[in-house]
Amino acid sequence: MFPTPVQKAGRGASIAYQVVLPIALLVWLLPLIGVALTSIRPSGDLAAGNYFGLPSGFAGLENYSAVFINSPIGHYILNSFKMTIPTVIAAVGLSCLCGFALAIYKFKGGLLLFFVFVAGNFIPFQILMVPVRDLTLRLGLYDTITGLVLFHVAFQTGFCTLFMRNFIKGLPFALIESARVDGVSEFRIFIHIVLPLMRPAIAALSVLIFTFVWNDYFWATVLIQGDGAMPVTAGLSSLNGQWVAAWHLVSAGSIVAALPPVLMFFFMQRHFIAGLTLGATKG
Template identity: 40%
Template sequence: MSDTTAPQSTPVQALKVSKVATGSGKASKATQIFLAVMAVIWFFPILYAVMNSFRDYAYTAKHGYVSFGGFTLQNYKNALERADFTHTMMNSLKITVPAVLLTLFLSCCVAFVVSRFSWRFNLALLGLFTAANLLPPQALLIPVYRMFRQIPMPSWISDSGTLLNSHLGLILVNVAFQTGFCSFVLSNYMRTLPRELYESAVVDGASVTRQFFGLTLPLCRPPLAALATLETTWIYNEFFWATVLLQQGDKFPVTSSLNNLRGEFFTDNNLVAAGSVLVALPTLIIFFVLQKQFVSGLTLGATKG
């Protein structure tokens, strides 16, 4: 019986491995330094705004913003009183929740058809929905405004009698602009689902509706959670269409209420910063609560074959 010995590495090979390890270590350290610098650059404006939201305007007017001191909580108290965040937050809730739910449901329907059925206009349908994200909102301002002004609505839906100056109109605009992106993401994820699951469902007599609600939607919980987080943030922070399509102050969402913090002759930037922090708190809470589902939803589709 012959003994076998493991091949030993030569000094040249050991030197090459050492150089590769040293090079990879330097690259990793350089990457960490680069990411740290970028994080500081990215967070500096946010941290600077948060710090100034706790500072008195008279102090910063005298000593400048490149100073330290004059801290107070009065800005937050004044922002809550002047901007009426309680009422405007409810308006944002009335707009955001239906818009997000309707966007995700319609996107699931489009993605299911595109990913599970092969027909002539398959890619054209997906491209049609995705094209809405390629158009700047400013280009559609006048057509959408005129269209909403001419569409009649019953009085129990809109006080103005049209889609203009109503929460329903704002919901429909957000759904129209966000459905394409969600359909694109969900269709790519649904294509990774094994076809054997659907073949087994067909053998068991499951209809298309049963396959959609009983099989596809439960498997799409991770990407739906990630998209729900993104869509809630985007629709909640939407400012352009709310300013254009709403004309009554009692219907404005919370982002538009920041205009109430601007003075007639000057603007207290510290007060506006405090109001901005209050407006951003709900989205930050939602992100940290759904952080695990958000990250898993973004990475799960990449690990499937």
């Protein structure tokens, strides 16, 4: 039913795995390698049509300096933090409460409510563009970080609740029953018993949501118009000239914009992997 592990496969399969894996990894990394090389190319290389060859010189210092000097990318990055951090806190916090209620309590309509959370993840977000934009205009939240945060919280909470509910379902229910027998309130059970056990899941979910929201481009262009609330993903277009596409600057800005989620993943890597693999095995 399941594929045979490589360690138990034949010698031919093992050799093929060792050959194909580096090739597949290189192909997967080619776009990132191309962006990194373009970010250190002199502008003359692009004008001469040298898009995929080795750079004729090293212009990394000039390109990355120009990114911060010729564009408000620092302001855009700050806006991205203002958008992403409250979204992660609110979405993960709400999902912890909702997941606890849906996993622990049995009430009428609970399964239907859970299906609503799940069904929301299957709605193509593109079809929400017009109603969401109209709603933000009516509420006075268009072109504001607050409107972007509220939308991301509403859109991400469904997936987060699904994640947390399934995680809490796997916790030993005997701990909660014993606490109830001792007269502990439901809120204290959640805070002092369930929440500490959820730390790996919270860490994994925080990394995922941080990456999703930080890398969002679609809603940043739909709900934001001016530079005041523009996040870095949409603000990278300001690095292009009016008549000439400055791809070396756009590539350098893309590398700078990608650093925060990458650094967060490496700092939270141990907790992230633990949160994704906890409960994957028994015994």
